[in-house]
Amino acid sequence: MEEVAVRIARAGDGVIEVDLPDVLHRFVLLAAEAVRASAGDPGSAGHRRLFGRIDEGADRDDPLATLARQVAIEGAGTAVERTWRSTRLTDDEAEAWLRVLSMALSLRAGELELAVEEDLDALDPRQRAYLEVFQVLQALLVEALDAPPPS
Amino acid sequence: MRPVGTGLGTSTEERTGETTDLAPPYNVFLWNDPVTPMVVVTRALKRIFCYDHDRAELLMITAHLEGKVVVWTGERERAQRYCVELGLSGLQSTVGRAS
Numbered sequence: 030m031e032e033v034a035v036r037i038a039r040a041g042d043g044v045i046e047v048d049l050p051d052v053l054h055r056f057v058l059l060a061a062e063a064v065r066a067s068a069g070d071p072g073s074a075g076h077r078r079l080f081g082r083i084d085e086g087a088d089r090d091d092p093l094a095t096l097a098r099q100v101a102i103e104g105a106g107t108a109v110e111r112t113w114r115s116t117r118l119t120d121d122e123a124e125a126w127l128r129v130l131s132m133a134l135s136l137r138a139g140e141l142e143l144a145v146e147e148d149l150d151a152l153d154p155r156q157r158a159y160l161e162v163f164q165v166l167q168a169l170l171v172e173a174l175d176a177p178p179p180s
Numbered sequence: 181m182r183p184v185g186t187g188l189g190t191s192t193e194e195r196t197g198e199t200t201d202l203a204p205p206y207n208v209f210l211w212n213d214p215v216t217p218m219v220v221v222t223r224a225l226k227r228i229f230c231y232d233h234d235r236a237e238l239l240m241i242t243a244h245l246e247g248k249v250v251v252w253t254g255e256r257e258r259a260q261r262y263c264v265e266l267g268l269s270g271l272q273s274t275v276g277r278a279s
Contacts, residue, residue, distance in 0.1 A: 131270025
């Protein structure tokens with residue numbers, strides 16, 4: 030079986046280099062599309078997860094907080110849809126990838142009704158593998174973003 | 181799941197003096213989720229709250245073990261903004277009045 034490169038790391042010039050097979054680049058794009066689709070569908074369970082009530086004791090959430098959330102989701106989605114094929118990312122672009130993957134994973138966890146670790150045991154291997162793709166990409170992005178820039 | 185009485189959030193309030201006599205303090209609760217990698221949670225807490233690594237990791241582990249944890253206590257609007265930031269990192273959180 031041919032070995033597939035899966036690498037995201039900070040390069041010597043400070044940018045974040047992405048060496049992924051095409052299918053994982055497309056995976057990132059699909060994550061962005063899933064997040065934007067949920068954000069744009071107020072009747073969906075995904076929308077409720079992304080825009081869930083912040084303060085259950087208040088009549089309504091702070092409108093500025095709600096607006097900030099909408100703008101940030103839109104911004105991250107747009108950044109990923111612009112850069113999903115890229116092999117070199119700025120820190121801001123890599124942050125957008127991480128944000129989108131994290132929100133998309135959260136949406137998926139909501140769909141699968143995963144609330145506690147034991148719920149993972151009920152997943153079939155394909156579902157687990159799907160979640161692990163998110164987790165591997167997230168971990169690689171965190172490691173790359175936290176790597177010190179070259180001096 | 182049950183609330184965690186770690187006092188971790190309260191110590192932030194005491195240290196930073198975020199609250200006033202006019203507004204009751206609010207807690208930001210971070211809820212455990214079984215899928216987000218621990219490094220992602222820890223990094224989010226460091227970035228959003230400017231916590232050092234040890235403090236962020238302790239909060240992450242407490243949420244993991246106890247179901248939820250108070251990650252910050254202070255004025256309400258700021259608590260809501262922190263909650264939004266946590267949500268943008270894929271984390272489930274809520275704001276509630278501190279007792």
